[in-house]
Amino acid sequence: xxxxxxxxxxxxxxxxxxxxxxVTTKHVVHAALWLLVSLGSLAGAYLVLGQELVGxxxxxxxxxxxxxLVLFALMLTRAPIGPHAEIDTPRWQRVAxxxxxxxxxxxxxxxxxxxxxxxxxxxxxxxxxxxxxxQAIFGTWVWPFELLSVLLLVALVGAFAVSRIVLQRxxxxxxxxxxxxxxxxxxxxxxxxxxxxxxxxxxxxxxxRVG
Amino acid sequence: MIHLSLPAALAALLAGLGVYGVLARRNAxxxxxxVELILNAANLLLVTAGSRPGAPLSAxxxxxxxVITIAAAEITVALAIILVMFRRTGHIDLTAVPDLxxxxxxxxxxxx
Numbered sequence: 058x059x060x061x062x063x064x065x066x067x068x069x070x071x072x073x074x075x076x077x078x079x080v081t082t083k084h085v086v087h088a089a090l091w092l093l094v095s096l097g098s099l100a101g102a103y104l105v106l107g108q109e110l111v112g113x114x115x116x117x118x119x120x121x122x123x124x125x126l127v128l129f130a131l132m133l134t135r136a137p138i139g140p141h142a143e144i145d146t147p148r149w150q151r152v153a154x155x156x157x158x159x160x161x162x163x164x165x166x167x168x169x170x171x172x173x174x175x176x177x178x179x180x181x182x183x184x185x186x187x188x189x190x191x192q193a194i195f196g197t198w199v200w201p202f203e204l205l206s207v208l209l210l211v212a213l214v215g216a217f218a219v220s221r222i223v224l225q226r227x228x229x230x231x232x233x234x235x236x237x238x239x240x241x242x243x244x245x246x247x248x249x250x251x252x253x254x255x256x257x258x259x260x261x262x263x264x265x266r267v268g
Numbered sequence: 269m270i271h272l273s274l275p276a277a278l279a280a281l282l283a284g285l286g287v288y289g290v291l292a293r294r295n296a297x298x299x300x301x302x303v304e305l306i307l308n309a310a311n312l313l314l315v316t317a318g319s320r321p322g323a324p325l326s327a328x329x330x331x332x333x334x335v336i337t338i339a340a341a342e343i344t345v346a347l348a349i350i351l352v353m354f355r356r357t358g359h360i361d362l363t364a365v366p367d368l369x370x371x372x373x374x375x376x377x378x379x380x
Contacts, residue, residue, distance in 0.1 A: 076285045081292075092301050095297075095308075106316065108329050111333060122340060127304075130351065144294055145363070170276060184322065185328065193325055206380055247344045
C-alpha cells in the first residue's frame with residue numbers, strides 16, 4: 058500500500074458509502090444531496106488518479122449542473138419533505154434488486170480485478186497530462202468532439218420540444234372540451250398558467266403560441 | 269504509484285449500487301440517480317484504464333469527458349420527460365397503474 062493507495066481507499070470509501078445512502082435513503086431530497094457528495098468525492102478520486110482535468114470537469118458538470126438539475130426536478134414535482142416509504146418498490150422487489158446489484162458487482166469485479174491485478178500507474182511521471190489531452194481532443198478526437206456539440210444542441214431542442222408539444226395538446230384538448238368559441242385566447246392563457254409552475258424555459262410569454 | 273485494482277473495484281461497486289438504485293426506486297427522479305451512478309462507474313473505469321502506462325491516444329480521459337457531456341444531454345431530456353409526466357398525471361411514480369380513461373383528453377391516449 059503506497060500513500061496514494063491509502064488516499065484512494067479513503068476517498069473511495071466516501072464515494073461508495075454516499076452512493077449507498079443515495080440509493081437507500083427514504084428522504085427524497087437527501088438522495089440527491091448524497092448523490093452530490095458521491096459525485097464530488099468521485100472527482101477527488103479522479104484527482105488521486107492523476108486526471109485533474111477530468112476531476113474538475115466532473116465537479117463543474119456533475120456537481121455544478123446535473124445535481125442542481127435533479128434538485129430542481131425534485132422541487133418542481135413537489136417532492137415530499139421527510140421520510141417517505143412511497144418512493145421505494147415493495148420489499149421483494151428491493152431484495153431482487155439487491156441480488157441483481159450484487160450480481161452485477163460480482164460479475165464486474167471478477168472480470169476487472171484479474172485484468173488490473175498487477176497493474177500500477179506511476180503518477181509522478183503521468184502518461185497522460187492535460188496538454189496531451191487537449192492535443193488529443195483537438196487532433197485525434199476532433200470529429201467526435203464536434204458531433205458532441207450537435208448532440209448538445211439536439212438535446213436542448215428536444216427537451217424544449219417535449220415540453221412544448223404536450224402543452225399544446227393539453228391546451229387544444231382543453232379548448233375542445235370546454236371553450237370551443239375562443240381557442241386562441243384560452244389556449245395561451247392555459248399555457249401561461251401551466252408553465253408558470255414548471256420551467257423557466259417554457260414560461261416566456263412570446264412562446265405561448267408557437268406553431 | 270497506485271494499484272489500479274482499487275479504482276476497478278470501486279467502479280464495480282458503483283455499478284452494482286446503480287443497478288440497485290434503478291430497480292429499487294419508484295420515483296422517476298430517483299431512478300435517474302441510479303442511472304447517474306452507473307454512468308459514473310463507467311467513467312471511473314475509463315479513467316482507470318486510461319492511466320495504465322502506454323494507453324494510446326489519451327483515450328481514457330478524452331472519452332470520459334465525452335461521456336460526461338452525453339450524460340448532461342441525457343439528463344436534460346429525461347428530466348423534461350419527467351416534468352411532462354408530472355404535469356399530465358400529477359405524480360412521477362413509475363409503478364403506478366397508467367390512467368387509461370379518456371376523460372382529460374377526448375382524442376385518446378394512443379393518438380399521436
